[in-house]
Amino acid sequence: MPFGFIIFYKDVVEEAAHMRKKFNVTGLCIPDRHYMVDTTDMIDQIISEYVEQGEYFTINRARQFGKTTTLELLYQKLKRKYIVIDISFEAADEYFQSLGSFARGIIMDISERLEDQGVPEALRKEWGEPVSEEFPLRDFGKKITALCSKSGREVILTVDEVDKNADNQIFLSFLGLLREKYLKQKSGRDHTFKSVILAGVYDIKNLKLKLKPGCIIII
Numbered sequence: 001m002p003f004g005f006i007i008f009y010k011d012v013v014e015e016a017a018h019m020r021k022k023f024n025v026t027g028l029c030i031p032d033r034h035y036m037v038d039t040t041d042m043i044d045q046i047i048s049e050y051v052e053q054g055e056y057f058t059i060n061r062a063r064q065f066g067k068t069t070t071l072e073l074l075y076q077k078l079k080r081k082y083i084v085i086d087i088s089f090e091a092a093d094e095y096f097q098s099l100g101s102f103a104r105g106i107i108m109d110i111s112e113r114l115e116d117q118g119v120p121e122a123l124r125k126e127w128g129e130p131v132s133e134e135f136p137l138r139d140f141g142k143k144i145t146a147l148c149s150k151s152g153r154e155v156i157l158t159v160d161e162v163d164k165n166a167d168n169q170i171f172l173s174f175l176g177l178l179r180e181k182y183l184k185q186k187s188g189r190d191h192t193f194k195s196v197i198l199a200g201v202y203d204i205k206n207l208k209l210k211l212k213p214g215c216i217i218i219i
Ligand SMILES: Nc1ncnc2c1ncn2[C@@H]1O[C@H](COP(=O)(O)OP(=O)(O)OP(=O)(O)O)[C@@H](O)[C@H]1O
Pocket: 024, 025, 026, 027, 028, 029, 035, 036, 037, 038, 039, 061, 062, 063, 064, 065, 066, 067, 068, 069, 070
């Protein structure tokens, strides 16, 4: 085959692949389908400086800044090494009725992610067992411990639209639980998520004012 033709053919194929991409101005950007600013360096930096150091941190930026897209890019990279549980509070208003409904809702969401990530059935079954009516959040905490100690791979939690119900006491209790387990893990007395990434518009560190006395968010 003439060399010139090969180059021409390659150009046509590349052009066709290129043309399938579109500019996207609504919602999540996907690298294979949309023209995107290359954020590889930023993603790698977040992973090496925060996730791998076991940090619990927030990504708080204005609307339409690229938070959801950043979480998706992190997910794609992190899932090669970790179990990544990516949930969103975007459509979870009904979870915030009571601690019981919150625990059941979030456990259901996480169950789906565990299945997607190939977590063994026995562990998923244990995860899916009903929570105590009396102490649903405590039970949720125990499930996190069981999952993170038995899963074989470290577990990362990402929560998008985390501040959607920021003024709700249930949300603050959830943050309190994450914080308590994070601190216990640091002192070797618990197993929990290696890293937690919370994305939202507001800086949830400011929410500490709303927390019950003695409960301060450090994430
Ligand atoms: N890497 C990127 N390159 C080009 N455009 C991008 C990129 N990331 C995001 N965008 C643009 O920003 C828009 C919003 O992205 P995204 O939904 O990730 O933001 P967001 O901060 O989660 O928004 P919201 O606060 O409304 O949830 C996308 O539809 C796209 O137009």
